[in-house]
Amino acid sequence: MAADQEQEQRRRLLDVASRFPLPSGCRFSYGTAGFRADGATMAPAVCRAGILAALRSVKLAGAAVGIVITASHNPIGDNGVKIADPDGGMMDQQWEPFADALANAPDPDALLQMVLQFVKDEGIPLGGHHTAQVLLGRDTRPTGEYLLDAALQGINAIVGAHAIDMGILTTPQLHWMVWSKNKGTKASESDYFTQLINSFRRMLELLPKDKGGYELAKKLIVDGANGIGGVKLEQMKAELSGLDIIVRNSGKEGEGILNHLCGADFVQKERVTPHGFGPEDVGVRCASLDGDADRLVYFQMSSSSDNKVDLVDGDKILSLFALFIREQLDVINNNGSQVDKSLPARLGIVQTAYANGASTQFLKGLGLEVVFTPTGVKYLHKKALEYDIGIYFEANGHGTVVFSEDFISQLESLSNDLSSQAANSQYHAAMRLMAATQLINQAVGDALSGLLLVEAILQYKRWSFQNWCELYSDLPSRQLKVKVVDRSSIVTTDAETKVSQPSSLQELIDKETANYTQGRCFVRPSGTEDVVRVYAEASTQVEADSLAKSVAHHVERLLG
Numbered sequence: 212m213a214a215d216q217e218q219e220q221r222r223r224l225l226d227v228a229s230r231f232p233l234p235s236g237c238r239f240s241y242g243t244a245g246f247r248a249d250g251a252t253m254a255p256a257v258c259r260a261g262i263l264a265a266l267r268s269v270k271l272a273g274a275a276v277g278i279v280i281t282a283s284h285n286p287i288g289d290n291g292v293k294i295a296d297p298d299g300g301m302m303d304q305q306w307e308p309f310a311d312a313l314a315n316a317p318d319p320d321a322l323l324q325m326v327l328q329f330v331k332d333e334g335i336p337l338g339g340h341h342t343a344q345v346l347l348g349r350d351t352r353p354t355g356e357y358l359l360d361a362a363l364q365g366i367n368a369i370v371g372a373h374a375i376d377m378g379i380l381t382t383p384q385l386h387w388m389v390w391s392k393n394k395g396t397k398a399s400e401s402d403y404f405t406q407l408i409n410s411f412r413r414m415l416e417l418l419p420k421d422k423g424g425y426e427l428a429k430k431l432i433v434d435g436a437n438g439i440g441g442v443k444l445e446q447m448k449a450e451l452s453g454l455d456i457i458v459r460n461s462g463k464e465g466e467g468i469l470n471h472l473c474g475a476d477f478v479q480k481e482r483v484t485p486h487g488f489g490p491e492d493v494g495v496r497c498a499s500l501d502g503d504a505d506r507l508v509y510f511q512m513s514s515s516s517d518n519k520v521d522l523v524d525g526d527k528i529l530s531l532f533a534l535f536i537r538e539q540l541d542v543i544n545n546n547g548s549q550v551d552k553s554l555p556a557r558l559g560i561v562q563t564a565y566a567n568g569a570s571t572q573f574l575k576g577l578g579l580e581v582v583f584t585p586t587g588v589k590y591l592h593k594k595a596l597e598y599d600i601g602i603y604f605e606a607n608g609h610g611t612v613v614f615s616e617d618f619i620s621q622l623e624s625l626s627n628d629l630s631s632q633a634a635n636s637q638y639h640a641a642m643r644l645m646a647a648t649q650l651i652n653q654a655v656g657d658a659l660s661g662l663l664l665v666e667a668i669l670q671y672k673r674w675s676f677q678n679w680c681e682l683y684s685d686l687p688s689r690q691l692k693v694k695v696v697d698r699s700s701i702v703t704t705d706a707e708t709k710v711s712q713p714s715s716l717q718e719l720i721d722k723e724t725a726n727y728t729q730g731r732c733f734v735r736p737s738g739t740e741d742v743v744r745v746y747a748e749a750s751t752q753v754e755a756d757s758l759a760k761s762v763a764h765h766v767e768r769l770l771g
């Protein structure tokens with residue numbers, strides 16, 4: 212960097228840091244999904260995330276990096292920030308310690324020294340010919356605009372950095388834009404809509420023609436959590452042929468508060484209808500998104516006498532996707548057809564410890580390879596990339612399908628080879644898989660693209676909601692939160708299924724669990740809230756509740 216440029220760089224960093232001083236007592240940690248806190252306290256962390264995103268882009272030869280300002284399913288007063296890497300996935304975890312240190316730098320001088328040292332250690336070519344490019348998006352939270360400005364100021368503190376505000380978006384839209392931009396394909400919001408609408412239409416065109424059996428009702432009611440997902444779905448729904456979508460909790464003035472008594476997190480945890488649903492909806496297929504539309508669950512009310520729902524969570528969405536993909540691969544590989552072509556593919560299923568035990572058993576029963584990672588999409592996504600086709604979901608509804616480049620190019624060439632025999636079932640299976648690669652958001656879990664893939668597959672399989680729901684029966688489970696003095700004193704291992712510290716805690720968990728039929732229990736510190744989470748499963752709800760409660764007591768007693 213030339214001397215005058217270096218001078219300017221130092222000046223800008225000192226200047227921006229003094230504009231966003233760290234309030235005393237504030238401590239930020241880049242948790243499961245970035246920094247999160249009360250929105251009013253987030254500006255220093257968001258500004259510094261802006262600096263970091265710009266540095267990351269320069270380090271990666273000017274590839275576009277993303278910043279999303281959201282606190283997902285959390286209450287409306289919270290906000291957060293996370294960084295998307297050039298592949299559209301979460302920021303490489305190797306940079307998280309620096310993200311933490313930078314967010315907590317106590318004063319402008321400390322911040323400047325920290326950045327200069329990091330730039331040197333990482334060999335970031337500041338002032339070279341790669342300038343930073345950062346795409347920004349935010350959700351509908353009231354603190355969003357103010358925090359977006361803080362992020363812009365952080366980005367602009369890096370000499371030559373270029374920030375592009377993509378507007379109010381769902382989290383997965385921004386991830387998709389980053390992914391697309393770096394692939395050199397069209398990356399605007401309208402390109403996103405076009406891709407989803409066209410690939411959904413193609414999926415429907417490829418439905419088997421021999422009609423018969425159950426016909427899926429066109430009506431689908433979607434709970435938008437009063438967030439951005441409902442807004443985008445309203446924009447897109449008129450173009451979705453074959454579906455009659457009604458959006459509730461759409462985020463319109465007067466409809467309710469973001470994530471309050473609604474949304475995917477609420478429905479999945481409480482297993483009751485969200486706000487705005489009533490007896491008239493009994494028997495109608497419904498879906499629920501979270502506040503930034505990266506989570507999706509389905510539900511249906513079976514009776515008008517209470518507000519309980521039959522829930523289809525992330526595990527069952529995963530199972531549906533896995534069945535569909537496996538079926539297409541089987542048709543291509545085993546149908547003894549005229550064309551001697553095969554498509555070898557390693558299919559991997561990735562879950563976390565929160566996956567219902569019945570789902571894991573079901574998937575393994577199908578002969579599928581199931582692996583586990585710690586909680587958080589950053590772990591699941593990375594693991595899924597190790598396969599030709601990786602399908603991952605958290606039970607709460609966050610997940611997607613990723614296809615390796617090699618697999619996609621083999622699929623393309625197979626489709627070309629088969630295209631002369633357009634009537635053959637192998638060709639149709641290959642085309643369905645191809646459409647699925649376009650429909651599903653491969654950058655990150657996306658409730659809107661996931662919803663369309665679900666709808667297409669239900670039509671393909673001629674399944675009702677009930678057929679899907681009855682794929683297997685969930686084991687009763689219970690999740691509890693425990694407040695402790697320092698949640699980081701719990702250290703876990705084996706994809707968070709075991710506590711390694713304090714060791715006495717694991718012994719107590721084992722002892723309790725042994726008292727229950729099909730008992731399973733684990734505890735871990737949350738990465739997004741200041742709590743320890745307890746999860747328990749057993750053969751009855753009473754037992755699951757009791758196991759969770761007794762383990763929560765041990766956590767409280769040991770860690771106060």
Ligand SMILES: CC(=O)N[C@H]1[C@@H](OP(=O)(O)O)O[C@H](CO)[C@@H](O)[C@@H]1O
Pocket residue numbers: 243244283565586587588605607609736737738739740744
């Ligand atoms: C049990 C649970 O649902 N945990 C959620 C929650 O993380 P915690 O680290 O458990 O707070 O928020 C994450 C981000 O949205 C999500 O990835 C994860 O699945």
Ligand SMILES: [Mg+2]
Pocket residue numbers: 283284501502503504505506
């Ligand atoms: Mg979310």
